[in-house]
Amino acid sequence: MRQPRAHPGGDPPGPEAMARGDPTVTPGPPEDEGALIAASQSGDPGAQDALVRRYQDRVYGFAMRMCRNVEDAKDILQETFLGMVRALPDFRGESRFTTWLYRIAANACLKKRRRGVFDPEPEQVISLDALMPRPDAEGRKPEIPDWSEDAERALLRGELAREMEAAIDALPREYRIVLLLRDVEGFSAEETAEMLRLSVPAIKSRLHRARVILRQRLGQYLTGESGRQ
């Protein structure tokens, strides 16, 4: 955030000087997000820049996890924040600002095809039956190992992040974006549905499938076993 210019008398002015409307002080953009948005809507370029700085890391991380290359992430960043600046006059606060911003980012991601890789256009629907562990040949329930503590330890040792990222990358796009918005970015099912213009049940269905696929891959990595478990 831009700092106020130094007071000619020496140390930077405190809040009291700024509250007095000290003419020697140039106030920076407001820190409160609501005030920042209002200032941005009034066309304050400093406030707009502050909003961009506030969210650029998160949007970059989201874009990179969706498209996996810096060039596409750059395009998504530019499209998202240009879209933000242009659409700000229409933001009424009916949703959280992050929900509104991420809708722009999500649309930019979904429009983007991976460079040099064809993404199948039709939505991939993976049935739950295909993902569910099967009974053995004698009809007994499958043995499902509990590797949750192994995962915790592997995470603490720094061994799991790369595998997680690869596993997320391997998800079908329609599932990946829901997993990223729900579990990585922390949006609710309702917010995610609003962003992606899908129903809440559709979001829940895609999230569950994404998690189950991810779980299977993590399990194979941690236990060294292949096959459905």
Next chain:
Amino acid sequence: MSQGREPHADQAEELPMTCRELFERLSEYLDGELSPELCAEIRRHMDGCDPCINFAKTLKITADLCRRLPAQPIPPELAAKLRAFLSAHRSSDR
């Protein structure tokens, strides 16, 4: 058409949850999106089903791990390009 006896209404309501039924609702259960009655049914099933307990635990840690993925800060040169891009468009939009 089967001439078998219609299942008694009470028997139909008391049928225990199957592994498949639990599997379908597991994410909603972990996210706290199910009714107390359905949650109780799920817990009753898991009480006697080690595979379902272990599946639930590993599904939960999978979701938790996603929440704990490290942040990916924007590289400084990309942030600078973004600033320049927006500044250029701000000028041309006027």
